[in-house]
Amino acid sequence: MVAMLSNEPSADSKARVPASRAAQDGPGSDNQCPDEPTAQGGVEPDASSAQGNTAGADSGTGTGSATTAADAGTGNTVTGDQKEHPQAARTSRRMVRRTAKVVVALAIVLAFLTLGDRWAVLYAENVAAQQVQKALKLHAEPEVHIDSFPFIGQVLAGTIDHVEVDVPDVDAGKLSVAQVKGTVDDIRIVGSLPSSVKGAVLSRVRGDVLLDFTDLNREVGASQIHLMPGPEKNTVLADGALPVGDKQAQIRGRARLQRTGDRGLRMTVQDTRVVVPGLLTYVPGKGGGLQLTAPVADKMDKGELQQATGKNVLPQQMMKGSVLDTLVGHPSLLKPTGIDPSLIQSLRKLREPKVAQQMEFSVQLPDNLPGDIRLRDISVTQNGIRAQLTGKDVPVG
Numbered sequence: 001m002v003a004m005l006s007n008e009p010s011a012d013s014k015a016r017v018p019a020s021r022a023a024q025d026g027p028g029s030d031n032q033c034p035d036e037p038t039a040q041g042g043v044e045p046d047a048s049s050a051q052g053n054t055a056g057a058d059s060g061t062g063t064g065s066a067t068t069a070a071d072a073g074t075g076n077t078v079t080g081d082q083k084e085h086p087q088a089a090r091t092s093r094r095m096v097r098r099t100a101k102v103v104v105a106l107a108i109v110l111a112f113l114t115l116g117d118r119w120a121v122l123y124a125e126n127v128a129a130q131q132v133q134k135a136l137k138l139h140a141e142p143e144v145h146i147d148s149f150p151f152i153g154q155v156l157a158g159t160i161d162h163v164e165v166d167v168p169d170v171d172a173g174k175l176s177v178a179q180v181k182g183t184v185d186d187i188r189i190v191g192s193l194p195s196s197v198k199g200a201v202l203s204r205v206r207g208d209v210l211l212d213f214t215d216l217n218r219e220v221g222a223s224q225i226h227l228m229p230g231p232e233k234n235t236v237l238a239d240g241a242l243p244v245g246d247k248q249a250q251i252r253g254r255a256r257l258q259r260t261g262d263r264g265l266r267m268t269v270q271d272t273r274v275v276v277p278g279l280l281t282y283v284p285g286k287g288g289g290l291q292l293t294a295p296v297a298d299k300m301d302k303g304e305l306q307q308a309t310g311k312n313v314l315p316q317q318m319m320k321g322s323v324l325d326t327l328v329g330h331p332s333l334l335k336p337t338g339i340d341p342s343l344i345q346s347l348r349k350l351r352e353p354k355v356a357q358q359m360e361f362s363v364q365l366p367d368n369l370p371g372d373i374r375l376r377d378i379s380v381t382q383n384g385i386r387a388q389l390t391g392k393d394v395p396v397g
Helices: 011-015 019-025 047-052 055-076 080-136 151-157 213-219 294-299 302-309 321-329 331-337 341-348 354-359
Strands: 143-146 159-172 175-192 196-212 225-229 235-244 247-259 264-276 280-283 289-292 361-364 374-380 384-396
Touching: 080 143, 080 151, 080 159, 151 159, 196 213, 213 225, 213 384, 235 264, 235 341, 247 374, 264 354, 264 374, 264 384, 289 294, 289 321, 294 331, 302 321, 302 331, 321 331, 321 341, 331 341
Parallel strands: none
Antiparallel strands: 143 159, 159 175, 175 196, 196 384, 225 235, 235 247, 247 264, 264 280, 264 361, 280 289, 374 384
């Protein structure tokens, strides 16, 4: 009786504490005292379960339910870092899109600027080609290539870096220059843009002039003569056919190329021979003469030759000067050799260096060329004769 009337709750009453109160007094409550006993569950059980089960069963069920709720709550909780990541990702994507737009816009602007600059270059090249054609009186426009970028910026600054000019078929009087290639560096525009341009000054000029052997064969020598590089430096060999009387003779020559000062070049023939195969060799010009081949010379009457010339002359020797004149004046001397006297008469007409005159030529740079343009070097190549020109501070326009 005493126990039943006591104010202290019994163990059974403690076990029968409603689940709702147990949840309030559990670990999740902020009002729990440190020494107050806690329920093992922390999750309110079902009402029917709380009434029908014993304290031990309630305790076990509450523990499992509390664990499940805790796990579920932990999985669904969003931390502050997780909330910041989507915002940072969206900011990064916006920056990438903005950067891509700026890059595309810059690319478009640069493309238009480059296209405009190239159009300006094409226009300038066309105008320059027309001016060169007019100045040199060419049949066709030369090729002009302006290698400067940005061209418009350089023009506005008054200086152009590099220009290349290719001029074909320049008329040089007796000769045709097959090709002229020129490069110009550091072109200074004289005057103010755009309406007061007075001309330009070419600071450095380099030129390459080619005299093609094909043109030289056609215009300098006879059509049957072919020029080619010689074995020695700056030498030219000639080889071809030449009709002499009723025979087809072979012409062979050797010429030397040399500079004449700083503005010209000249090719002079040093040795020319006309060969009639099996009969003779004739060297025209001063100091030349007629040389019979050994089988032909053996057929000639040596005594008759000495009597006609009045000199102790052997048929095997080269017959020059008056001896050759005597041979032409006495056709009977040639009768044993089988040589037609008309052949010797035709060769005699070549005593003057007519063959050499056909092969020789000289070229001089015009005196009215602006600036200090000089002939620096000459050489003989497989294609022809090549000359190198240089100049500085050449005014044009």
